[in-house]
Amino acid sequence: MKGALIMNKNQEWVTENFEALVSKYGGKYVGVINEGVIAAAMTPKAVLEEARRKGENEEDVSLLKVPTEEELVCVL
Amino acid sequence: MRSIEFNYAKHRQRDIPLVPVSLRTGGKWSEVWAYVDSGSFYSLFDDKVAELLGLDLLKGEKVLAVVGDGSFIPVYLHKVGMRIGIDEFALKIGFSSKLGVGFNLLGMDVLDRYRVTFDNRLGKIIFEPHEE
Numbered sequence A: 001m002k003g004a005l006i007m008n009k010n011q012e013w014v015t016e017n018f019e020a021l022v023s024k025y026g027g028k029y030v031g032v033i034n035e036g037v038i039a040a041a042m043t044p045k046a047v048l049e050e051a052r053r054k055g056e057n058e059e060d061v062s063l064l065k066v067p068t069e070e071e072l073v074c075v076l
Numbered sequence B: 001m002r003s004i005e006f007n008y009a010k011h012r013q014r015d016i017p018l019v020p021v022s023l024r025t026g027g028k029w030s031e032v033w034a035y036v037d038s039g040s041f042y043s044l045f046d047d048k049v050a051e052l053l054g055l056d057l058l059k060g061e062k063v064l065a066v067v068g069d070g071s072f073i074p075v076y077l078h079k080v081g082m083r084i085g086i087d088e089f090a091l092k093i094g095f096s097s098k099l100g101v102g103f104n105l106l107g108m109d110v111l112d113r114y115r116v117t118f119d120n121r122l123g124k125i126i127f128e129p130h131e132e
Helices: A009-016 A018-025 A044-054 A069-075 B049-054
Strands: A028-032 A037-043 A062-065 B004-007 B007-013 B014-016 B018-024 B030-036 B044-046 B061-064 B072-084 B087-096 B116-118 B126-130
Touching: A009 A018, A009 A062, A009 B004, A009 B007, A009 B018, A009 B044, A009 B049, A018 A037, A018 A069, A037 A044, A044 A062, A044 B030, A044 B049, B004 B018, B014 B049, B018 B116, B044 B049, B049 B087, B061 B087
Parallel strands: A062 B030, B044 B087
Antiparallel strands: A028 A037, A028 A062, B004 B126, B007 B014, B018 B030, B018 B072, B061 B072, B072 B087, B116 B126
């Protein structure tokens, strides 16, 4: 089998900073690009609109529904 | 087809199996993270993702899904394009305004396409596509 594909830098940033994202943005959607949060809002559509206003290409934005601390307790 | 490896997200020393998937109904792809949930028959996304994709939620095929507390929630199935790594395919996934969990969920409808390994020692989830 060929070598496995791995996550890109932006995706790695999300996994490495997940706990901080929960603390700061729990209950919202965030858009991540260039290893940082470009926008946060209650809907992914609003996040992409904000990213577009800031001159970013929508397809480059990674959208994460950030759980609250309470929701994580329920899941885990 | 090549396998793809995802790192676990971490929260308070616990591993969270979150993976990025891309969705589309038209021309543009949107990358949305989802929790890998083998306990979910359908992949379930909240209604806000349906809005993002330009879907009319209520025009989907309505089914009822049982959630953690035993109650039923309405789920509307819509056909979308999905991409994981370089693997692209079309399938029906569910959308609901009553999801009630903090994540979008990647269920068995998608996981059935792969040999999925949860390698907790390496901190990775590995998706290896089944040969057609």
